[in-house]
Amino acid sequence: MRELTVPARAHIARRENLTDMIVRNAQDEPQSVSFRRKVGSDWHDVTAAQFLTEVDAMAKGLIASGVNPGDRVAILSRTRYEWTLLDFAIWSAGAITVPIYETSSPEQVHWILSDSRAVACIAETAAHAEMVSGLMGDVPSLEHLFQIEGELAAAAEGLFVLGSRSEGIADVVVQARRDSLNAESLATLIYTSGTTGRPKGCTLTHANFLSEVANVTMQLDDLFGRRDCATLLFLPLAHVFARVIQLGCVYQRVTLGHTADVRDLLDDLAGFRPTFILAVPRVFEKVYNTAVQKADAAGKGKIFNRAAAIAIQYSEALDTGVVPVGLRTRRALYNALVYRKLRKSLGGRATHAISGGSALGSRLGHFYRGIGLTVLEGYGLTETTAAITVNPPRYAKMGTVGLPVPGAVVRIADDGEVLVQGPMVFGGYWRNEDATGEAIDNDGWFHTGDIGTLDEQGYLAITGRKKEIIVTAGGKNVAPAVIEDRIRAHPLVSQVMVVGDNEPFIGALVTLDAEALTPWSEKHGKSGSVTELATDPDLVAAIQSAVDEGNRAVSKAESVRKFQILPIDWTVEDGQLTPSMKLKRAVVMKEHETDVDALYGRA
Structure with a gap:
């Protein structure tokens, strides 16, 4: 421990x-x-x-x-x-x-x-x-x-x-x-997905928010402490991450703007010119991918690839404390040719960004730091009023989610689970004593359900997830049970597993019920093996109707965008199901890695 x-x-x-x-x-x-409020195409103070x-x-x-x-x-x-x-x-x-x-x-x-x-x-x-x-x-x-x-x-x-x-x-x-009102008054109920399918209301007090905001903004003084600080908020304020940044800006008198239409994001960033940016990994991925596509279209793909490689090498060298003169020179060259334009596309003033919701990945983190935009990863949940750890601007460590926020206590349990305490940790779930008792033990530790490690310097790294909640690359928490149960209700479906952890959208792997498949084939004049039928347009349409039914129970961000019909079924005997018929998700993911890659265009 x-x-x-x-x-x-x-x-x-x-x-x-x-x-x-x-x-x-x-x-x-x-x-x-x-605030700077956008009315039409103009910003008003x-x-x-x-x-x-x-x-x-x-x-x-x-x-x-x-x-x-x-x-x-x-x-x-x-x-x-x-x-x-x-x-x-x-x-x-x-x-x-x-x-x-x-x-x-x-x-x-x-x-x-x-x-x-x-x-x-x-x-x-x-x-x-x-x-x-x-x-x-x-x-x-x-x-x-x-x-x-x-x-x-x-x-x-x-x-x-x-x-x-x-x-x-x-x-x-x-x-x-x-x-x-006082510090102990209830400020908000934020409903977060649970493994049972029903969202649970996290009770967050004024003290929870104030403790978080006051301590986090001190840890991020380089971002919030300047007199000219400004940021443009485009993440959902229904999420605790954006909410805390909103409050942090008001608390520290940082000028705040809002935009909801990501299609106008680059234009809004150019007009607003934030000094720091708040985003989820998917946004940083999109900016990078767009830059790659534009470079390729302009016949400058090779130059961009070299520039990206130099940015990563430069950032990695910063971690060692020794940056060779030749690398500094090449980095300066590409700063003039490439990096400056990328930073300008984000408004031109931002030197830092805060990333949360899911893992960014070391390579992308090094790329952005190498071009002059240090992305600070943090870790937290709704139950911890957003960040319980965050990377400090001057001592960011790639591949980690940073140091504990002042006032927080982070413990790694014997089984590797991350446990936390602190004034920013919630007191329980709204009208749900059972769920509260499962989340907070008798000693007051909140069990995050995530697996992690603390290094010698106190930086936390998240290595896995005990719970089954999926967190997309866009930072959306998705409870698989809700939509899986709906899809599984279709007679042709035997098993279904929703995927999408750290992916741009939710997908699903679907297996067929052999007993139901036979009469369906006869009715529709079909023949052939399960493997052949798995790609039959009429069968695919039938499974699509099951997916559509499942999607009606969830938001667009949680809905299944693509699915793959597998020519096999999962069984207890073959090891994909427990005796109580629960999916062994890790086993299925390992066995069907290629199928998952195909869903996301990697195969």
Whole structure:
């Protein structure tokens, strides 16, 4: 057993809450630019004083609508300025924010609204509002539905209506709601996928967020401590990773922008010019792959490949402390020819990026550091309020997820599982004592379900996962059981295993039920072996219908994009199933590595 404790650099007083930071910003530097808000194609400054005024108006509207202290209010929306505005308004009304991914299925939305007992939902679009409206009869607690954009829908009132209700509420009422909160007050319920299929609500307090934000931003002082700091947020604010960065920016007075359409990302980065970037590995992969494709199309593929190799060699040499003069010279040459253009495509000012959600990979990490953009990997879960470890800017170690955040304790159990404690670790799952008891032991250790190691310098490396949750390259947590159970319900399907860990999308391996295949073949006039039928267009269409049915239960990011029908079945006798018929995923992955590679175009 190995354990490392890092003393906290910031301590949270019991009287503190998350709304203090916006009040303090408006009092201390009212004209400082807290946000840059994109309207059309133009960026508009939002000062600290203006932001507090807008938050107060929305908070008053919520109070006037009947939202009481401790009530849950859901936000169903993409990342945008209004998301942050509403987050602080909900807290200023004394309520609790419940984020919902804008890609969530009606079934998922219904579960989150009903389990959280939300009294209000703020939906982004008319389509979102229509979905929620159709669920209101089945969610007794849900009394209010508001809409962020578009013309007012029959079932929803727009945000300007919410804001207009503020006129009857005095400033002291909002202040009293803020004063009713303290560090131990519940700030949010973030629903995270579980192996049972039903998302579990992580209860995160104001203290959890404040402890995380204060200590992490100190560890990342090179990113958050400069007066000209700015970042563009494009990851989903329904995810704890983006949420913590949002709060870190407000806490440290870093100018924050939002963009939800990744198709405009490069244009937005060029216009906003962030000093650091927050992304998941998939974004860094796309930037790299796009650069490769453009170089090839311009007949400069060989130059780019040499430049990439030099960048990696240079970064690897930095780890040794000795960079040969010749390597420095070649790196300077390619900086002028290639690297500077790549950095310019990201806005031109960024020197660092924070990556989370899944593993980046050492090679890509070395490439980016070599071109002048150091990507800092961290590790955490919703239950740890995002990062429990992160690489420090000046001492980043590739292949690791960094050092414990100040205030955190990281322990490697005898079986290799990563256990953690600290003020940023949640207190339990909403209305789910059994799940809480499984996650937090009697000594207060949260069991992450991940396997890892701590090196002599205290850097954590994640080497595997005890639990079966899949984390895509885009950082989306996917519970396989939900969609696997739906697909397996099709009569032609015997077994199914969802794959996609660290991959760009979710795929599936499917085996056929031999007993059902025979009558299906006769009905459709088919003949041949299972191997021959596995590629038959009609059979593939039938399995596609099973996959489509499974996809209806999950969000787009969790849905199966491609599948492979295997000409064999998995059995207890052959070792792919346990006696209780559970999949031995590691065994299946090893035996079907080629099939998985084929799903992702590597074979």
